[in-house]
Amino acid sequence: MVYSEDDLLSISALQHLMFCERRCALVHIEHIWQENIFTAEGRNAHDKVHSADSESRNDLRIVRSLRLVSYKLGLSGVADVVEFRKSDKGITLDGAKGYWQAFPVEYKRGILKHETSFEVQLCAQAICLEEMLKCSIEDGAIYYGKSRRRQDVQFTPGLRGMTEDAALKLHELFNSRITPKAEYGKKCKSCSLYELCMPEVTGVEKDIEHYLSKAKTIEPEEPL
Numbered sequence: 001m002v003y004s005e006d007d008l009l010s011i012s013a014l015q016h017l018m019f020c021e022r023r024c025a026l027v028h029i030e031h032i033w034q035e036n037i038f039t040a041e042g043r044n045a046h047d048k049v050h051s052a053d054s055e056s057r058n059d060l061r062i063v064r065s066l067r068l069v070s071y072k073l074g075l076s077g078v079a080d081v082v083e084f085r086k087s088d089k090g091i092t093l094d095g096a097k098g099y100w101q102a103f104p105v106e107y108k109r110g111i112l113k114h115e116t117s118f119e120v121q122l123c124a125q126a127i128c129l130e131e132m133l134k135c136s137i138e139d140g141a142i143y144y145g146k147s148r149r150r151q152d153v154q155f156t157p158g159l160r161g162m163t164e165d166a167a168l169k170l171h172e173l174f175n176s177r178i179t180p181k182a183e184y185g186k187k188c189k190s191c192s193l194y195e196l197c198m199p200e201v202t203g204v205e206k207d208i209e210h211y212l213s214k215a216k217t218i219e220p221e222e223p224l
Contacts (some may be wrong), residue, residue: 003074011077018117025179059086068128081105104140
């Protein structure tokens with residue numbers, strides 16, 4: 001399937017989807033947002049990266065805020081950083097000699113950790129670049145601001161399949177226009193939408209029939 005321009009959804013929505021489908025719907029369908037210290041720090045980190053100029057030094061070219069699109073996934077967005085590294089194979093760049101390999105880098109505010117939702121978001125960026133540049137990209141990295149360290153990410157068949165499945169699920173969610181019910185868990189407390197989502201209330205399913213059937217089996221106490 002090939003999506004049209006009108007069908008394109010935000011790459012960043014994949015991260016929300018992988019974290020929580022309800023959060024994704026609240027933010028991207030209902031346009032509900034509430035910032036906390038974590039989201040503010042993340043936004044500031046991205047703004048800082050995007051405001052910096054592109055660089056060129058020796059065998060490395062750094063491009064910031066590169067617009068991305070994939071009509072195969074139906075996604076579009078902006079890459080924080082794409083490094084083009086000199087190689088013996090790859091693509092050609094205007095004004096540069098030889099061949100270059102694209103290497104996407106996504107910036108996050110926290111400490112170095114394994115986070116599947118971040119890796120899916122990065123993989124989607126790589127798939128966009130492959131489609132746009134007609135090339136193959138094997139790996140990229142996630143840079144964690146507090147640790148000031150990178151986590152290398154290999155774009156394996158498994159991760160690519162997970163990314164394609166997530167993109168399809170994202171389109172299904174948008175097409176349904178239905179916000180999923182909350183599923184309360186440990187991660188809810190760290191979500192900036194916790195107070196608006198109210199997962200402890202909306203996420204607890206009360207089995208009324210079961211409650212009433214139990215109540216009928218309890219013998220009333222005799223009056224004193």
